Amino acid sequence: MKKSLGPKTLLYPTPVWVVGTYNKDGKPNVMTIAWGGICCSKPPCVAISIRKATHSYGNIVERKAFTVNVPSEAYAKDADYFGLVSGKDVDKFSATGLTPIKSDLVDAPYLKEFPLVLECKVIHTFEIGLHTQFIGEILDVKADESVLGEKGLPDIEKVRPIIFSPERRVYHKVGEYLGDAFSIGKGIR
Amino acid sequence: MKKSLGPKTLLYPTPVWVVGTYNKDGKPNVMTIAWGGICCSKPPCVAISIRKATHSYGNIVERKAFTVNVPSEAYAKDADYFGLVSGKDVDKFSATGLTPIKSDLVDAPYLKEFPLVLECKVIHTFEIGLHTQFIGEILDVKADESVLGEKGLPDIEKVRPIIFSPERRVYHKVGEYLGDAFSIGKGIR
Numbered sequence: 001m002k003k004s005l006g007p008k009t010l011l012y013p014t015p016v017w018v019v020g021t022y023n024k025d026g027k028p029n030v031m032t033i034a035w036g037g038i039c040c041s042k043p044p045c046v047a048i049s050i051r052k053a054t055h056s057y058g059n060i061v062e063r064k065a066f067t068v069n070v071p072s073e074a075y076a077k078d079a080d081y082f083g084l085v086s087g088k089d090v091d092k093f094s095a096t097g098l099t100p101i102k103s104d105l106v107d108a109p110y111l112k113e114f115p116l117v118l119e120c121k122v123i124h125t126f127e128i129g130l131h132t133q134f135i136g137e138i139l140d141v142k143a144d145e146s147v148l149g150e151k152g153l154p155d156i157e158k159v160r161p162i163i164f165s166p167e168r169r170v171y172h173k174v175g176e177y178l179g180d181a182f183s184i185g186k187g188i189r
Numbered sequence: 190m191k192k193s194l195g196p197k198t199l200l201y202p203t204p205v206w207v208v209g210t211y212n213k214d215g216k217p218n219v220m221t222i223a224w225g226g227i228c229c230s231k232p233p234c235v236a237i238s239i240r241k242a243t244h245s246y247g248n249i250v251e252r253k254a255f256t257v258n259v260p261s262e263a264y265a266k267d268a269d270y271f272g273l274v275s276g277k278d279v280d281k282f283s284a285t286g287l288t289p290i291k292s293d294l295v296d297a298p299y300l301k302e303f304p305l306v307l308e309c310k311v312i313h314t315f316e317i318g319l320h321t322q323f324i325g326e327i328l329d330v331k332a333d334e335s336v337l338g339e340k341g342l343p344d345i346e347k348v349r350p351i352i353f354s355p356e357r358r359v360y361h362k363v364g365e366y367l368g369d370a371f372s373i374g375k376g377i378r
Contacts, residue, residue, distance in 0.1 A: 002306065002331035004293075009233045010330045010343065011307060012259055012350040013204050013363065014226060037203060037226025038355065039238045042319040044198045047236055049228045070201055076367055081374030095377055104193075117191065118200060126315055128324060130231040135317060141199045142191035149357075154199065156354045156361055161201040163352065163363055165345045166227065168338075169371060172345055174202065174352055175364030178265055182358060185270030188284055 009035075009166050016079050016162035016171065019048055020067035020100065020109045020117075021059035023087070028100035028109040030069070030092055031056045032083030034164045035131060044138040046120060049131035055087040060122060060134055065106035068136070070116040072160040073173055079162065080171075105139040115147040115159050198224075198355050205268050205351035205360065208237055209256035209289065209298045209306075210248035212276070217289035217298040219258070219281055220245045221272030223353045224320060233327040235309060238320035244276040249311060249323055254295035257325070259305040261349040262362055268351065269360075294328040304336040304348050 014034040021029050035049035046068055050057050060066050071079040078096045085092065093100055100109035103119045110117040120136025127133075149155030156174055163172040203223040210218050224238035235257055239246045249255050260268040267285045274281065282289055289298035292308045299306040309325025316322075338344030345363055352361040 001334075003334055003337065005330040005332055005342075007233050007327050008330050009227045009230055009235075009327065010305075011204075011206075011227055011235060011257065011327075012305065012343070012345050012348055013202055013352055015200075015202050017200075035227045035229070037236065037238075038198045038200055038224045039236060039322050040224070040317040040320040041198055044196050045317055046198075046200060047226065047228060047322070068200065073367060077373050077377060079374070080368070080370060080372065081377040084371060084374050116199075116201065124315065124317065126313065126324075128229040128234055128313065131229040133228050133236070135315075138196050138198065138200075141194040141197050143194055145190075145192055148192065151357070153194075153357045154201070154354075156201050156352070156357070156359070159201055162367060163202055163345070164370060165343075168340070168342045168345070169369060170345070171367040171370055171373075173364035173367050175362035178262060178351060178360040178362050179269070180358065181269060181353060181360055182273060183269065184266050184360075185268070185273050188266060188270040 012165055013163045014166055016071060016164050018069040018071055018079055018082055019056055020069055021056050022063055022108055023059050024062060029055055029059060029087035030082050032079050039135060046136050046138055047133050049133045051131055063107045064122040065108040066120050066136055067103055067108045067110040068118040069111045069114040070159060070161050071114050076162055076171055115144045116154055117142050201354055202352045203355055205260060205353050207258040207260055207268055207271055208245055209258055210245050211252055211297055212248050213251060218244055218248060218276035219271050221268050228324060235325050235327055236322050238322045240320055252296045253311040254297040255309050255325055256292055256297045256299040257307040258300045258303040259348060259350050260303050262351060265351055265360055304333045305343055306331045
């Protein structure tokens with residue numbers, strides 16, 4: 001028998017991603033989000049949801065571009081900080097010492113220190129409620145050589161992304177390898 | 190210096206969720222997805238992306254409802270299997286022995302054996318490309334009592350959801366507690 005917990009944004013796992021944007025006068029900004037996910041394979045797209053009240057919202061509407069930056073565990077405090085304060089009030093880069101780099105393909109900055117980053121061009125803007133959803137076409141994925149593994153792809157055990165539990169408001173690490181996808185279920189017929 | 194990997198759906202972490210639906214004649218179906226995420230706080234909504242070619246797509250269009258079911262590690266093989274075969278061809282419930290239960294609030298079934306489930310009503314349908322995105326308003330969250338922890342909320346270490354690495358196509362477990370959200374970054378000013 002399951003217990004009813006009511007209508008809540010209570011779903012595991014959710015990601016911890018840092019969205020990079022430029023504001024009107026070209027100043028870089030970053031904010032941390034957990035509301036998002038890959039939303040299409042062709043074209044490759046990621047959805048991120050952002051409240052209108054944020055500095056980043058205006059930046060994305062203006063520049064039609066953003067980056068998604070995956071913090072490794074080592075940057076958990078920085079990623080948390082990026083979600084605590086507004087770019088309207090503080091310079092998040094001087095506070096953390098992290099480095100914004102101009103993207104090659106889109107009008108947004110990415111974080112040099114984070115191991116995996118996506119350059120995204122906004123192709124749709126969907127109003128849902130408190131949050132607006134921006135659909136970004138992924139024009140390029142960039143990764144530190146140090147996190148690449150088999151087939152030249154990023155290894156999650158090297159990237160060490162952070163897992164967020166909504167409502168409980170805690171972060172977890174990625175754990176052990178569990179199995180190969182599109183494979184371990186083949187025994188069931 | 191980062192290495193460019195090209196335009197790919199390469200972002201960590203992504204979830205492993207099982208979507209439950211009814212087809213025209215009331216037969217339950219489930220499919221596994223990794224393209225999705227929470228997309229709004231008010232109303233609480235989750236976005237899931239599904240290809241038109243799937244059985245589930247037609248079911249959601251018809252019934253305007255779905256459930257999101259979070260498999261625990263113990264059901265990794267079943268969740269993988271649900272993504273390998275189509276409900277057009279096989280009865281996924283008799284194959285796995287898992288049990289569909291009629292939702293209380295929406296016209297879709299959830300899985301009895303999975304520890305955390307969401308009942309969702311479709312409030313938007315967005316065409317993106319190969320994938321269509323369904324926005325489901327979360328009308329209720331249900332959880333097994335055995336996975337509840339502090340504040341009566343599900344504890345991710347008890348739910349034990351599965352982490353998927355796109356492109357690399359591997360599953361990982363959730364690891365250790367890393368810190369409290371909206372807290373560990375407070376030291377940075």
